[in-house]
Amino acid sequence: MVALATIMSGVYIPGPGRRVTLRDVALEAGVSIKTASRVVNGEPTVNAAMASRVAEVVERLGYRPNELARGLKGRRSRTIGLVIADVSNPFMAICAQAIEGVARERGHALILCDSHADLRTEDAYVGLLTQRQVDGLLLVPARGHNAHLEAEQRAGLPVVAFDRPAEGVRTDTVLVENRAGARDATEHLIGHGHERIAFVGDVRHFYTARKRLEGYKEALEAANLEPLHSLDAHSVELGEEATKGFLEAPDRPTALFAANILTALGALRAIEDLGLRIPEDVAVIGFDDFELAHVLRPRFTLVRQPAAELGRRAAEMLFGRLDGQDHPEPRRLVLPTELVVRESCGCPAQPTP
Amino acid sequence: MVALATIMSGVYIPGPGRRVTLRDVALEAGVSIKTASRVVNGEPTVNAAMASRVAEVVERLGYRPNELARGLKGRRSRTIGLVIADVSNPFMAICAQAIEGVARERGHALILCDSHADLRTEDAYVGLLTQRQVDGLLLVPARGHNAHLEAEQRAGLPVVAFDRPAEGVRTDTVLVENRAGARDATEHLIGHGHERIAFVGDVRHFYTARKRLEGYKEALEAANLEPLHSLDAHSVELGEEATKGFLEAPDRPTALFAANILTALGALRAIEDLGLRIPEDVAVIGFDDFELAHVLRPRFTLVRQPAAELGRRAAEMLFGRLDGQDHPEPRRLVLPTELVVRESCGCPAQPTP
DNA sequence: TTGTACGCGTTATCAA
């Protein structure tokens, strides 16, 4: 072994590209590989003197266990996979950050995959991850039948879906109160006396969009008001267009519920362009938080999703399974949203929110 | 092997938790393991008939190579590590997304680590990553002496730093024109006739903050103007405070350069609170893009960083090394920024930017 | 308490 490495003045210099292995340590310390292994893993059944000798060598050579070998042997890669729909979306990025934090606490690495909300890409990623023997899988499922997940689950891979449920597969799931959140927002607008409240939402097939629309309709029906919605505005531009469609009509709505970030931004642009005032001419509430919401004037009222908690809870649910918690049935956790009341809904300005 | 698995009506059902291995394939196809391996790896030296028979079995059993075993044997994990300072920062998230995309194109998995810009956390993560035998490392270095990187590099691990250089270590680096970008912005304000231009920046020890301050000073000096800067505003609140400090002074500046996102938001809040108008009372230019910049009124002028390209180029530089490109010296790539002129600087409104 | 032998799933070597 020393053939490929050199010890110079107490500093071990591994050959280029060659890492120190347990064998190197064992040889250097004059013990068996197994004993070295025991010391590294902190097993108690080692002579103290020997242990400290080995520890010294480990330190000096800078030995690092090879996790690939460990995983191969031990059937645990200490790695989990995350397939997210779009990391560049701040909401998702915060989820990812929270998940990464939990993984770290639990000594696991996190492989990040961005499916761009595409089912085939997701499928490919799930393959990549299982090939890497991940211990578990967290994902924001793409729309469509996530059939590929089923085989993995049957093979014993714990899977947790979050933000939206996986279609056609029974997995643990962590969601957000989309419907209740939308209902709260709509009711708040109704409470301000509005009777014509428009809904600008994104792709109708998206789970979150559907649920939010349901909540909106629920609130309107309870108040005996007519729904007035536009869907499929999945970009700022389309959101702007849809909003203008509403606001330029003869009998225009006096309030607007923008069901996601993009439509909210589009709505703001439209309102600005038409020279209307918020909230005097149109009151607005959005769904999902953004950094500038309290910088805008008037301050923007919105339904806040607990992004970090969503990620954290999903990760914890996964690690629960890894720890052997045996819930035979898939679990479902739904986290509450929070209506952050500021000024765009028509409420008076607060001191310093 | 069939002891732990069953073949029923053509469908192979692996035992719980047990995955199909090359042995299973070989047994089922009646060939040697090595032959099965050859087929899987597309080696040309296989009899066509045999190859298709094996391929069929691979398909039917749903065989997936175990990347851990491959990595253990082949000394290539096909995995790269990314240590980023803060994924919840949209700029970083976009970098991460771009990197992930390149990794995917190259058939590599990406392990994501969030150092929270903390050197010790970074150190721990680098350890975690090398234990996982990553083939290369991309990172946004934390401030301080990144000594731990040196040992890894010596052991043959390619390292690419991006957004900021690693201190005390010589690595490939991809940066953005912080200085030139800040100079451009400042010059633009000078071009509008401003003579008192304040700089609101974040932590003075940060590389990016320093470079931007340099650029700002350069522009002022060239125009024989007095610099007027405040530093260490590393939150929206502090940015707001710092801005108010400037604007409430007797001889207040007529223009403001906010050197990062947080200070830009803080500045906007401060200006709003003081009842000043943009750009009539104070012209403003920021550094770094944000989703709402063109939704704000007036539209916000800023220096845009090529986030996706930064990530992509860094990843490509890393894969270049992995492909064996042998540049003995560390390389450094500096990407240009772009001054996105809108209205907050005092320029007239554009039709539809 | 310590060491030996084997296996994890794969690829590489070499002989057939």
Next chain:
DNA sequence: TTGATAACGCGTACAA
């Protein structure tokens, strides 16, 4: 062209 056999680095089972 194909197949035994030996690695890769580590942990487990068992023996010393």
